[in-house]
Amino acid sequence: MIWKAGIIKHKKESRISVSFEKKTELINRVKQIEDARWSQTLKIWHIPDTIENRIRFKIELIPTLSSEAITQIQKFADWLNSKRYSPNTIKTYTEALKSFLLFFKEKPVAEITNEDVICYNNQYILQNNLSSSYQNQIVNAIKLYFATVLDTKIEIDKIHRPRREKVLPNVLSKEEVKQILNAHTNLKHKTMLSLIYSCGLRRSELINLKPTDIDSKRGIVIIRQGKGKKDRIVPLSQKILQMLREYYLGYKPKLWLFEGQNAGEKYSEYSLQSVLKQALKKVGNKKPVTLHWLRHSYATHLLESGTDLRFIQELLGHNSSKTTEVYTHVSTKSLQQIKSPFDDL
Structure with a gap:
């Protein structure tokens, strides 16, 4: 047997470990699986613990999950797909429903x-110290699932959500951003990180860009089908345009603006995270910086430079102004004008 697979806990997350003979062909096959990662500590490859991956590696599909629950999860996935929900949302919602139905494995769905x-x-969310955001995902999945199921005792309007935690976005200073963006000598890596910050992109939006989405004549970047399946445009600085031109001449991407090792293949999200991680290591930044920090920093720096909050909302693609208003709480422009009474002591 080529593959050996099993369930492991990695950083408090359920994952599937995959062991195999060290061959380039097999390594490349594993890399094709979404969110496949190599653990330097465990010396193994591991992938998300999903129904699809359990089937792929012939791992028992949650022994106690009833056949009714498996059927219902598949029906829910089919419904979400027919409504054109994004693959990430379908995955998140079906995994959430799976967790919920597994908890009530002895009870018919209609009796819940x-x-x-x-x-x-x-007994599950709170006892396992799971986050309120995860709980909110579960609630979203449950409400949507039971809204599509007939003959149920669930009263959808009475399902309550957890109280939202007031968490401020993480923001880097301009000096820190500059250090990170200049850390790489590799033009491709430098261009990817610079474009995320200069346009306030989500990582998926960067990966899904095509060369034709860069409109140099109008000075804009077209973000197609971003979060919520919305198109939007963001301004393109001349500085990043020059960098993109140098990158294009050097790499000549075919289908996607940033491609993986094989032509016509998207650059992976995991590899993009790795690019950031390498940059942080080079500059000695020990903060738990993620790619989304660059987007938060872009919005905050725009606000501090005097850009109207309504424009920032449009640039980020937020549905609600309340989402954008959170940046007013991390902007230091007004705070720096306040004199501490301690200075007068």
């Missing part, structure tokens, strides 16, 4: 009540 939802929150 609102009291059961409360029980699940208390």
Whole structure:
């Protein structure tokens, strides 16, 4: 047997470990699996613990999950797909529903009540110290699933959400951003990180860019089908345009603006995260910086330079102005004008 697979816990997350003979061909096959990662500590490859991956590696599909639950999860996935939900949303919602139905494995789906939802929150979510954002994902999945299922005792409007935590976005100073963006000598790596910051992109938006989305004559970048399946445009600075031209001449991408090792293949999200990680290591930045920090920093720096909040909302592609208003709480422009009474002591 070529592959050996099993369930492991890696950084408090359920993953599937994949062991095999060290051959380039096999390594490349594993890399094709979404979110496949190499653990330097464990010396193994590991992939997300999903129904699809369990089937792929012939791991028992959650022994106690009933056949009814498996059927319902598949029906839910089919419904989401027919409504053209994004692959990431379908994956998130079906995994959330799987967790919920597994908790009530002995109970027919039609018999699940609102009291059961409360029980699940208390005995699973809270007891396992899972985040309120994860709980909110579960609630979203449950409400949407039961809205599509007939003959249920669930009263959808009475399913409550957790109180939202007030968490401020993480923001880097301009000096820190400059250090990170200049860390790489590799033009491709430098251009990717610079474009994320200069346009406030999500990582998926960067990866899905095509060369034709860079409109140099109009000085814009076209973001197609971003979060919420919305198109938007963002301004393109002359500085990043020059960098993109140098990159294009050097790499000559065919289908996607940033491609992987094989022509016509998207650059992977994991590899993009690795590019950032390498940059942080080079400059000695020990903060737990993620790619989204660059987007947060872009928005905050725009606000501090006097850009109207309504324009920032459009540039980021936010549905609600309330989402954008959070940056007013991390902007230091007004705070720096406040004199501490300590200075007068």
